[in-house]
Amino acid sequence: MAKSTKVIEMSSEEVAVVGPREPCPCGSGRRYKACHGKDRAPLTFVSRPFEGLPNETEWVALREIVPAAVGRARVKATGQEIVVASLLPNSVSAMKRTDGVVMLALQVQTSSGDASRDMAAALTAILQADNGSSVVGGDLGNTSRLQDLLDLSVPFLPETHANFDFWFTEDEMAKPETSAALAEFEGSIIETERIRVDLGSAFWCAFPDRTVVRWLLPHEEERSLNALARLAASDELNLGNGTRYLGAFRADGLLVPVFDVQHETPIRAFELALTTLSRLFMSSFEANAPLTSAERRARAGLVGRQLTLR
Structure with a gap:
């Protein structure tokens, strides 16, 4: 006689918030909006997501225009400095390099209707991760916006780069495979x-x-x-x-x-x-x-x- 499968019911509060068209994290196979997302309040679209951040035009430039650039920001609660980048390897939302440097990407797909909210979710996740980790997205139900997480008194002054060397630590830059990887990407940089x-x-x-x-x-x-x-x-x-x-x-x-x-x-x-x-x-x-x-x-x-x- 076949064993019956035990179905575990999860409440909306127990399921992470994702984009409405993404698969529901509960594993049902249905889209979030048709599953646990239907009981949640709809996420509000924000047309100007970086308003209120220092040098708003620089945030928009790194997200929409500049192919390779980095700037620095500071987490308000801890004073930890982070690197804000135009793009990260494999289009991840954030990563923590092996040397502990936290990096947040702006050129990423977002799902909440508020890019600042999505990026805050990724930042919250990577701050708690181990060195060498990366994240795609984050729990939108347990985060604020970048305007809430960052120290807004710190100027945001990014620098453009000719390549993606900022992805790597000094030790990694010395490896031949790193040079090969950078050369592969250089042809795509305007x-x-x-x-x-x-x-x-x-x-x-x-x-x-x-x-x-x-x-x-x-x-x-x-x-x-x-x-x-x-x-x-x-x-x-x-x-x-x-x-x-x-x-x-x-x-x-x-x-x-x-x-x-x-x-x-x-x-x-x-x-x-x-x-x-x-x-x-x-x-x-x-x-x-x-x-x-x-x-x-x-x-x-x-x-x-x-x-x-x-």
């Missing part, structure tokens, strides 16, 4: 250089077929779009001779204008051009008058050239 600006963040990016400047604006999308429309209507939305406005990304609640530029133009020239454009932008941003008919037409044209990331 050459990216920081442009120093007073307003937001900007990066020079060299693609095989064109070179562009991407400028991340730190203000609310709709008002930023109106400001750009005013500049476009007055033919001031450019970075000087030989440049033209291509369009804009909508990334994590911020607007990212993109300009086509000449590859051989020195970075310093764009720093000067963006200083001028930043001043014009803020004057336009602070204007209270309704858009004119010409500015409304310009705005419609800008909207038609927008692309939403993620």
Whole structure:
């Protein structure tokens, strides 16, 4: 006579929170939203997940634009320093290197509708893990947001890298297999250089077929779009001779204008051009008058050239 299988019922509180379309952690084989997730309050979508963090545009840049970069942050409760990276090996959410350095990735898939919440879950998990460990995701039911976990008084000032050498410890960098792994990834990295600006963040990016400047604006999308429309209507939305406005990304609640530029133009020239454009932008941003008919037409044209990331 066959033995009967004992079914263990689990409450919603006992099951980790995951994305609604992911398999339920209880092992039922059903999606979370159709299983233990149906009794949970729905997760709220946050369109601007990094708002309130130091240098918000830098967080968005590492998540959406810069292929290889790292910055440092500090855990508020313990004072522990962590490394925030654009990307980690095998697209893991976080890892603790063999030397104990905690690393958190921004270019990861998220499932809660709030990237800050997902990343806080991964950070909470990796802080408790052993050296040499990595995590994908985390328990969304037992975490706050990055804004709650990190010391917001610490400036976030990432540095761009030409490769992913920051993945490895000094001992690992001395191994031949590490050099081979880095060489394999280098071909996929778009050459990216920081442009120093007073307003937001900007990066020079060299693609095989064109070179562009991407400028991340730190203000609310709709008002930023109106400001750009005013500049476009007055033919001031450019970075000087030989440049033209291509369009804009909508990334994590911020607007990212993109300009086509000449590859051989020195970075310093764009720093000067963006200083001028930043001043014009803020004057336009602070204007209270309704858009004119010409500015409304310009705005419609800008909207038609927008692309939403993620």
